Amino acid sequence: MTLDTMKKRLSMAQLPPVFESFYPKIAHLWQAHTDKILSDEYITQTLDACHALTPYREQILRNARLVRKSPALRLLVCLLEQWVRIGGNLNDSSYTPPEGIDFLHLFPAIPTMPETVAYLHQRNVPESVIIATMQEYDASVQMRLLATGKPCFTVDRLNWLQRLIHNRYLHIGRFNFDLPAKHPLGVRVYESCDGEIALLADDLQIRETDEAFFGHPCVNGLVQEKTVTLPKACWHQRLGPDDKLVNIHIPRAGAFDKQTVLQSFQQAREVFAACYPDEPFGAFRCCSWLLSEDLHSILKPDSNILAFQSFFTKTPTQSTGQGIFPFVFPGCPTDNASFSALPEDTGLQRAVKQRYLDGGCIRDGAGFFF
Numbered sequence: 001m002t003l004d005t006m007k008k009r010l011s012m013a014q015l016p017p018v019f020e021s022f023y024p025k026i027a028h029l030w031q032a033h034t035d036k037i038l039s040d041e042y043i044t045q046t047l048d049a050c051h052a053l054t055p056y057r058e059q060i061l062r063n064a065r066l067v068r069k070s071p072a073l074r075l076l077v078c079l080l081e082q083w084v085r086i087g088g089n090l091n092d093s094s095y096t097p098p099e100g101i102d103f104l105h106l107f108p109a110i111p112t113m114p115e116t117v118a119y120l121h122q123r124n125v126p127e128s129v130i131i132a133t134m135q136e137y138d139a140s141v142q143m144r145l146l147a148t149g150k151p152c153f154t155v156d157r158l159n160w161l162q163r164l165i166h167n168r169y170l171h172i173g174r175f176n177f178d179l180p181a182k183h184p185l186g187v188r189v190y191e192s193c194d195g196e197i198a199l200l201a202d203d204l205q206i207r208e209t210d211e212a213f214f215g216h217p218c219v220n221g222l223v224q225e226k227t228v229t230l231p232k233a234c235w236h237q238r239l240g241p242d243d244k245l246v247n248i249h250i251p252r253a254g255a256f257d258k259q260t261v262l263q264s265f266q267q268a269r270e271v272f273a274a275c276y277p278d279e280p281f282g283a284f285r286c287c288s289w290l291l292s293e294d295l296h297s298i299l300k301p302d303s304n305i306l307a308f309q310s311f312f313t314k315t316p317t318q319s320t321g322q323g324i325f326p327f328v329f330p331g332c333p334t335d336n337a338s339f340s341a342l343p344e345d346t347g348l349q350r351a352v353k354q355r356y357l358d359g360g361c362i363r364d365g366a367g368f369f370f
Contacts, residue, residue: 173264
């Protein structure tokens with residue numbers, strides 16, 4: 001089967017150009033390969049061994065049988081697996097996924113799961129962390145279930161899980177953590193001899209002499225117009241643009257009390273120190289609607305969300321004000337005309353809905369901690 005035939009049979013408007021380079025490598029292999037990776041036995045054994053997707057097994061196997069009947073879908077699964085393995089991004093407009101197979105985009109990922117588990121074992125990651133990390137596949141299906149009303153595994157979830165497939169992601173305690181990488185903070189962080197922290201905005205000029213650092217301070221996520229001087233006799237740079245950070249992601253479900261949060265952060269420090277000593281980092285970082293300053297006006301002072309914010313030193317970030325909707329109103333339309341129809345099942349939903357009806361918004365916030 002040629003790529004053009006596959007595209008026509010699946011009614012796909014276009015194919016990513018990179019598929020042309022993949023095709024010669026799999027042209028004589030894809031049928032035998034999909035006989036294996038789409039079989040009930042392989043899928044069941046792999047998912048069981050990798051602690052993944054037990055609640056959705058029946059739907060997954062039913063979808064696999066549908067894909068096995070279609071040579072075009074089988075070839076597409078092989079091409080997508082190749083794309084996943086090189087870290088390709090399926091958000092590219094050149095990929096128009098076929099419709100009708102709810103778990104189509106899971107099948108290219110399943111062959112990578114044992115490799116992920118083996119790598120985590122090699123790193124001596126605790127078994128409990130490995131199991132929780134692999135259950136990110138379950139969480140992805142649950143997110144789509146909330147948004148669409150049915151369990152499925154869509155292109156966006158395959159894109160998201162590339163960080164797990166390529167061994168750059170762990171679920172530890174309450175949170176998900178990217179492995180250390182460079183993330184823009186928007187500031188440079190300085191520490192005094194007394195342990196005081198100061199932030200200077202990186203998008204405005206920071207000047208350094210032999211005696212001092214000069215720049216615009218950032219206070220509570222807002223850049224100030226005035227400039228300040230930080231004498232080098234008392235101050236040193238603690239974080240700069242070349243320092244790696246551990247990015248934190250916040251799953252929708254789970255306890256959010258301060259003790260749970262604190263335990264997760266402490267466990268993350270221990271896991272990174274023990275299992276990734278070759279990947280040092282300067283701080284933890286998070287960008288989320290949960291760090292929004294706008295929440296202070298609608299939440300009670302003893303809110304768990306505000307307690308979570310207290311761990312962080314706030315940094316500047318840009319926001320459309322739309323990041324909150326998939327978490328607080330999953331699956332709901334979020335255009336201005338639909339605000340009045342948003343559900344009010346929880347106190348947070350009621351408060352956020354009223355904020356938007358009044359013309360306001362909840363902007364994302366960002367911050368870090370050591």
